[in-house]
Amino acid sequence: MKLGQQDTDPIVQAKHLYLDYAQSNTGSDHVAVVKDASFSIQRGEKFVIIGPSGCGKTTLLKAIGGFLEPLQGEIRLKGVPVNKPGPDRAFVFQDFEQLFAWRTVLDNIVYALQVTKRIPKQEAINKARSYLELVQVAPAADKYPYQLSGGMKQRAALARALALEPDILLMDEPFGALDAITRNQLQLELNEIWKRTGVTIVLVTHSIQEAVFLGTHVMVMSSSPALIREVVDTSHAEEFGSKEFDDISMHLRSQLIRHETRSEGIAQLSAVE
Numbered sequence: 490m491k492l493g494q495q496d497t498d499p500i501v502q503a504k505h506l507y508l509d510y511a512q513s514n515t516g517s518d519h520v521a522v523v524k525d526a527s528f529s530i531q532r533g534e535k536f537v538i539i540g541p542s543g544c545g546k547t548t549l550l551k552a553i554g555g556f557l558e559p560l561q562g563e564i565r566l567k568g569v570p571v572n573k574p575g576p577d578r579a580f581v582f583q584d585f586e587q588l589f590a591w592r593t594v595l596d597n598i599v600y601a602l603q604v605t606k607r608i609p610k611q612e613a614i615n616k617a618r619s620y621l622e623l624v625q626v627a628p629a630a631d632k633y634p635y636q637l638s639g640g641m642k643q644r645a646a647l648a649r650a651l652a653l654e655p656d657i658l659l660m661d662e663p664f665g666a667l668d669a670i671t672r673n674q675l676q677l678e679l680n681e682i683w684k685r686t687g688v689t690i691v692l693v694t695h696s697i698q699e700a701v702f703l704g705t706h707v708m709v710m711s712s713s714p715a716l717i718r719e720v721v722d723t724s725h726a727e728e729f730g731s732k733e734f735d736d737i738s739m740h741l742r743s744q745l746i747r748h749e750t751r752s753e754g755i756a757q758l759s760a761v762e
């Protein structure tokens with residue numbers, strides 16, 4: 490923690506953030522993606538980002554991860570400007586092929602620990618095994634990724650990310666490619682893991698239900714170039730089917746529809762359940 494930084498200070502703070510990509514194949518040099526975004530994330534939150542397809546959710550996650558330099562504004566992590574990736578942030582993606590195919594599940598985690606944390610091999614093995622237990626994939630420790638189901642691959646990727654004991658877990662539609670039953674199971678388990686570890690989670694999803702179920706806060710973005718519409722406190726709406734859950738889900742849906750019908754049209758909403 491930076492000198493002077495308090496536990497109560499936001500772990501992530503974005504101020505007047507503009508994100509873009511250089512475009513070599515169009516008339517203009519840059520394509521604006523995120524515009525004037527200011528928000529903060531407290532330690533231990535599950536901060537969920539929703540918005541229409543292509544609005545810039547992944548881009549924002551990449552910027553928090555330090556993979557994309559802001560055009561203007563800044564992101565601070567524990568009070569320090571983010572300008573490169575670091576072991577304090579770990580990613581889990583939607584893609585099932587995140588693990589090294591030529592290493593076993595255990596070796597994937599041990600390797601990540603040795604490279605990023607430089608800890609002795611036996612210590613890395615012990616740590617890897619404890620996180621495989623936590624995400625309930627320990628029996629697959631000696632298997633190769635091609636021998637696993639999609640759900641097991643996501644569990645293994647989650648175990649690898651958690652084993653790094655990051656300050657923030659950045660999750661980009663981590664359950665988006667799973668069948669409904671496995672997805673629900675992993676949502677429940679992620680909540681349990683979060684309660685046990687207290688890790689701060691920043692998660693992108695297309696699903697309003699998933700956002701309300703998992704999030705303590707949900708940030709709604711508009712279409713590209715994305716503006717932040719609202720950050721909603723969803724911490725009291727964990728239970729599927731409760732009045733709070735339904736009210737917040739309806740509110741989020743109406744926020745997305747209201748703004749998208751005004752600008753880009755309803756077509757993009759097909760991406761938001």
Ligand SMILES: Nc1ncnc2c1ncn2[C@@H]1O[C@H](COP(=O)(O)OP(=O)(O)OP(=O)(O)O)[C@@H](O)[C@H]1O
Binds near residue numbers: 520543544547
């Ligand atoms: N490397 C890149 N170079 C140029 N443009 C990019 C690049 N990556 C993304 N974009 C553009 O930036 C915009 C935002 O993309 P991004 O992937 O952040 O959106 P998203 O909200 O995560 O989308 P989805 O919900 O469909 O996953 C899109 O218009 C996309 O085409």
